[in-house]
Amino acid sequence: MLAVKVPKGEAEAVRRKLLELGVLARGYAPERRGDFVLFPVTGPVEGFELVEAEFRKLMRRPKSYREVVDVPAEVRPLLPSSFDVIGDIAIIELPGELKPYGRAVGKAILKAHRHVRAVFAKGGRIEGEYRVRELIHLAGRKGTETIHRENGIRLKLDVARVYFSPRLATERMRVFRKARPGEVVFDMFAGVGPYSILLARKARLVFACDINPWAVRYLEENVRLNKVNNVVPILGDVRKVAGKVKADRVVMNLPKFADRFLREAMLSVKPGGVVHYYGFSPEEDLFSEHEAKIKAVARELGLAVEFLDERKVRPYAPRQFNIAIDFMVEGSPSGP
Ligand SMILES: C[S@@+](CC[C@H](N)C(=O)[O-])C[C@H]1O[C@@H](n2cnc3c(N)ncnc32)[C@H](O)[C@@H]1O
Incomplete structure (x- = not known):
């Protein structure tokens, strides 16, 4: 594929220029060659050294876990469109028909959300004096302690205990x-x-x-x-x-x-x-x-x-x- 070859020190400025010109080929990672960086381009660009090179395809993260989840077609319409994220823990409410596919849902959420390290399903209603609910582990880390950030403060908590x-x-x-x-x-x-x-x-x-x-x-x-x-x-x-x-x-x-x-x-x-x-x-x-x-x-x-x-x-x-x-x-x- 056609590439623009630039000295390392100029790489960032050139990348911006190529973006501005609309010629930077999307979906590929730039390549390092010694003191040079190669940018994939969609066609010849004047004023730059052009070479032929191979590029690695960048993996696109899915926009929603629903794009990558492996569940039968008939239950797909029941997949929740959203879930709570507390620190690095996702907590999702699954309807009964989706419960057998909890692990697949959990794995898909981990794949689609880089910051999520553990996925749990709500196991019941919020109950009792402490106002907590049962959680069912679906995928990722099993621990339930995390640090959540909101309104400029950090809150350490255990999602199963508080x-x-x-x-x-x-x-x-x-x-x-x-x-x-x-x-x-x-x-x-x-x-x-x-x-x-x-x-x-x-x-x-x-x-x-x-x-x-x-x-x-x-x-x-x-x-x-x-x-x-x-x-x-x-x-x-x-x-x-x-x-x-x-x-x-x-x-x-x-x-x-x-x-x-x-x-x-x-x-x-x-x-x-x-x-x-x-x-x-x-x-x-x-x-x-x-x-x-x-x-x-x-x-x-x-x-x-x-x-x-x-x-x-x-x-x-x-x-x-x-x-x-x-x-x-x-x-x-x-x-x-
Ligand atoms: C809905 S939670 C709200 C917690 C917190 N304000 C928040 O926004 O995350 C209600 C809290 O009240 C506490 N609680 C319930 N009854 C109480 C009581 N009689 N005296 C003191 N705290 C109580 C529970 O343990 C629970 O942590």
């Missing part, structure tokens, strides 16, 4: 943008610290509570990893901590049960402070039921609430959404 969703990164950044420098923050359900560590970059102090010992172990490690010195990890039931902390901002990221902890949240927020409440809702009534619960607890405590913002965070199940409500609490709690 809750973590990469789909909340934008929501966490939204809360970070609302926070004001110097605040005291109370992250009631902190997990491995994705809110706490991010907010620690603005806040004076962050109290980060979780009942799962594995989550708190990773939270402590993440505090060190990210060199923040204003996070106070607390292992235990948030019911024992609430009221002892007085915060400008409270984060309640436990959408399944957050309504059961509204009293604790309101006892822990300063007058004029803000609560970030999360819940699950059906499409036809996203906010009013949650609002009613918030108002009822405020009334019991002799407090007033002002709703500041309400949003869908992400779809959660068919016709179900993870929602967020930000509200401000006025007054001081009364009664027992």
